[in-house]
Amino acid sequence: MERSTHACACAGCSEQNEEQMLAQLDDILTDYVNKPGGLIPAMQTCQKMFGYLPKPVLKRISERFGKSYSEVAGVTSFYSFFSTVPRGKHMVRVCLGTACYVRGGKEVLRAIKKELAIDVGETTADRNFSLDVGRCFGACGLAPVIMVDDDVHQRVKPAKIGAILRLYADSEATPAEAELAK
Amino acid sequence: MVHVTINNEAITVPAGTTILEAAKQVGVKIPTLCHLEGQTPIGACRVCLVEVEGARTLSASCATPVAEGMVIQTHSRRARAARKMAVELLLSEHDGECQTCNRNQDCELQTLANEMSIQFVRYPGARARPILDQSTPGLVRDNSKCIKCRRCVTVCNSIQAVGALFPQGRGFDTVIGPAFTLDLDEVACVQCGQCAAVCPVGAISERDHTAGVWAALDDPQKYVVVQTAPAIRAALGECFDNEPGTLVTGKMVTALRRMGFNRVFDTNFAADLTIMEEGTELLTRLKRALVGKEEVALPMFTSCSPGWIKFAEYYHPDFLENLSTCKSPQQMFGAVAKTYYASKIGVRPEDMVVVSIMPCTAKKFECQRPEMNDSGVFDVDFALTTRELGKMIQEAGIDFNSLPDGKMDSILGMSSGAADIFANTGGVMEAALRTAYEIVTGRELPLENLHVKPLAGLEGIKLAALRIEDTLPAWEFLDGVELKVAVAHGLGNANRLIHAIKDGRQEVHFVEIMTCPGGCIGGGGQPRFTNDEVRQKRIQAIYAEDEGKQLRKSHENVEIQKVYEEFFGQPLSERSHHLLHTHYKQRELTKKK
Structure with missing residues (x-):
């Protein structure tokens, strides 16, 4: 509910x-x-x-x-979805389930860590992003997958990470919410 | 009934029987590290895998009920190999420093590895996180030994309703322990030690206090007295390969004397003292309620069991007024030894060391409660478990089984049969009734062999009613009153009983609570492994000890009479209030940080 x-x-x-x-x-x-x-x-x-x-x-x-x-x-x-530490405005989750793992999930994770300069379980200094890993989001056909808040991003390449995160960098709302608000 | 074949042997068992139980009936022992009798099986350890014909995978026999026509091979090559691998995987993450482990020679994992002829572990790999928790006086947790079987979680939650231990995290990184891997003293733990009693390995055990006792024994300036709880004499023998239920009272006394204790006394003496005080307290409360029409906290609860006391302080603070103000026998003994006895023999309390041998880990906590110092110093200095005493006897080079019987010293060594039965569930109540009934009516309790039958046995909650008639003039207000009593053992049962009382579903005057299943004979400090069969045998031994005595009632103990004459005056006197009674405080469920 x-x-x-x-x-x-x-x-x-x-x-x-x-x-x-x-x-x-x-x-x-x-x-x-x-x-x-x-x-x-x-x-x-x-x-x-x-x-x-x-x-x-x-x-x-x-x-x-x-x-x-x-x-x-x-x-x-x-449950990895529960957190006992304050989280950033946006939650970035990288899937490391089997399908995503073999299709480059680890490289995607490395790129995100580098882009945000934080490790798994941490939050950026501006409290905009938190980073976590998950084991299968149920979208194996789209691997590798990341989720930012409730949005699923499919077939992610390390090179695309910067562009994806910039979508969230300055806005309060997620793109989906922004879409709804229109 | 279901027909199955186990290792080519046909057997018929009731539906619902597990493969593990059925195998036992045909003389086949399937190993297990997580199974606990009477509890929902969880199949956590994977050590009981067997082969069921037609099944795709091996089955955990503890959690698989038999089915009609099932054909089971418990020791086929495939089953043996799988079980061996399961044990090897446990060994690979287990801190295997067996020689220096307190469970050396008493470890189910070690035994199993030996029985499976594991000489080599094929899986080098990560070890369990080494968290050493020495935060409490009663228990030590060593996570590097934990095999995550979850027996402790089951007893702590399902049997004791305490909930201090629970799996934290998931997968390989799971830690079995308090919330967020905090220390035990930061959550509500009552120190009952039932976790330590069921742990198959050295992951939870009592805190070792033997070094302090050795130091006291070796110090010529110290006058060291020892008291032994009622439940020890029916269990200590098991440390020396005797059958459960072997009474070793006399050998125990001789062993303690040879170890160098200056005086060998009996907690049973203090149990008789408890009956004098607690029985009088109950009658006083009843009188105030019935004659004075005062608001008196009833029912009254017994207060001998320190795990129960701590449990009430956490979970039933609104009932603290209902707890008897009597200290436990352990603490009464300490207070009497360091005041009355010390002055009698001219020893300063600070030069006397009181050691108690207890079936219990919560007693270690109890004797360190800051208010337990009415003699001016801590009334009890060290509480050792039955197991710790067993090890000290070994270390002292005493051949226990060949010892002659000895006798307790006087004056704190004499006890009645009523004191013996403090060891088992229902016993404190029966002992109290033997004395209270006689005080009120002037006649002996009119029951066969002085036993209150409905209160005996391992039923979780037991009830009895006793009509009081033809009282002595002073107790006329009780004439015709039906005294209702209740007994619960195991804190889960205690909790259920208390809720029934709170909700008005159960009307009762006097309640006995013992923390551990079966009472003290099943305490967290007793020799392992305690199951219901062992509990029954120990209880039988205790009743035999009771019935074997001339003296069956606390108030007839002449040493007790003498101590009242020379020191306390009468029960509930000012001096006994000061030395034999105490108070309780509400406790926070979690520590504020």
């Missing part, structure tokens, strides 16, 4: 004060707490809301769901 929130997903939210953050959270969690399998959807919503999953948020989730903090942390750290 998608849920609109008034909080933006930008990295600035990490500076939001903790009490405000937790107050917002309590409202949202109420929808999920008594549903079987509600934990992961709740975490997804929280990540959307805060841009990442801050530790105080995870602790509150564990209390509300009556699950131990270790269990909630275990779920968080199992």
